[in-house]
Amino acid sequence: MFELETMEYGQYSSYSAEAAAEEEAYATSSTSSMMRKKKNKNTKRFSDEQIKSLETMFETETRLEPRKKLQLARELGLQPRQVAIWFQNKRARWKSKQLEREYNKLQNSYNSLASRFESMKKEKQTLLIQLQKLNDLIQKPIEQSQSSSQVKEANSMESESENGGTIKCEAEVKPSTSMERSEHVLDVVSDDDTSIKVEYFGLEDEHGLMSFAEHGDGSLTSPENWSGFESNDLLGQSSCDYQWWDFWS
């Protein structure tokens, strides 16, 4: 607004000589006692009526045309210069209030964002804990299956050596997929773990959760391993409409 107004600096220059002369003449005939030296400012506040008129005029235009300034000065019994100064001060006050309003607005929006950020942080923490629990649950059966398959392997090796055969072990010939391995793992879970299977493993492995969790070194809690993981899909619900990564951009 004020940037545009700066462009208008010289727009009333055609009035200037006339207005200045009129202003000068008017100044000598009116309240010249108000214009004193700097050290002895005999400042007098304008009356409520004067302020009201000035305010009304300011509402319609923040910059006064010279003719209107003279007219208003006459009406209010003030010097044109006083009217000009009043408008000048008024613009400054208005601008500073405007800045204050904008500052408050920005502060409010910052506060709201900050609180959203905090709640998302908490949600993230909760999800991490849940994920860690899942990881632990998955790790236990894997360890158990590994120990049992080692026993089987040992047995088959023994029989192979006995037969002098060249048959390779199954794992070597056909690497199992993560899903297959998961099913294999599920073969050895206890009855108690079956309920866990329904609750947790009932989810399809579309999102790579099983293979993701297979690392079993706790590294899934590090941010770089989160790229292919969507918390919404894992839990099937989310309390927020926005995406968590919005906060990291």
Place this chain on the structure above:
DNA sequence: GTACTCTGACCACTTACGTCA
């Protein structure tokens, strides 16, 4: 057409004073 000066309006900052709790 260009460079310079003058003038008036404006703004940001400051000062001085009146008012009020």
Place this chain on the structure above:
DNA sequence: TGTGACGTAAGTGGTCAGAGT
């Protein structure tokens, strides 16, 4: 009654745009 905070009229210095030379 004295005083400090606050609001505001007015002063100051710098910038800009338009007019005249």
